[in-house]
Amino acid sequence: MKRQKHRLDDHDRGYQCCFCALGIEREGDDPCFLTLHSSSDQDPEQEMYCHAGCLKKAVHVKFPLMVALDD
Numbered sequence: 001m002k003r004q005k006h007r008l009d010d011h012d013r014g015y016q017c018c019f020c021a022l023g024i025e026r027e028g029d030d031p032c033f034l035t036l037h038s039s040s041d042q043d044p045e046q047e048m049y050c051h052a053g054c055l056k057k058a059v060h061v062k063f064p065l066m067v068a069l070d071d
């Protein structure tokens with residue numbers, strides 16, 4: 001099955017961060033888009049938005065992120 005690439009422009013609603021639950025304005029890398037797959041069932045997926053800054057705080061520094069944020 002061919003998977004369609006998600007585009008942020010497909011949505012006209014506001015974005016809400018899955019880490020802090022606040023709204024996200026379009027600026028720089030915001031909003032970031034996350035897709036979650038579990039090991040038990042790989043077909044269903046959950047899609048969430050977040051602030052680049054909240055994602056950076058949540059992920060250990062050992063795992064560099066592609067978002068361009070100042071330290």
Ligand SMILES: [Zn+2]
Nearest residue numbers: 017020051054
């Ligand atoms: Zn946030």
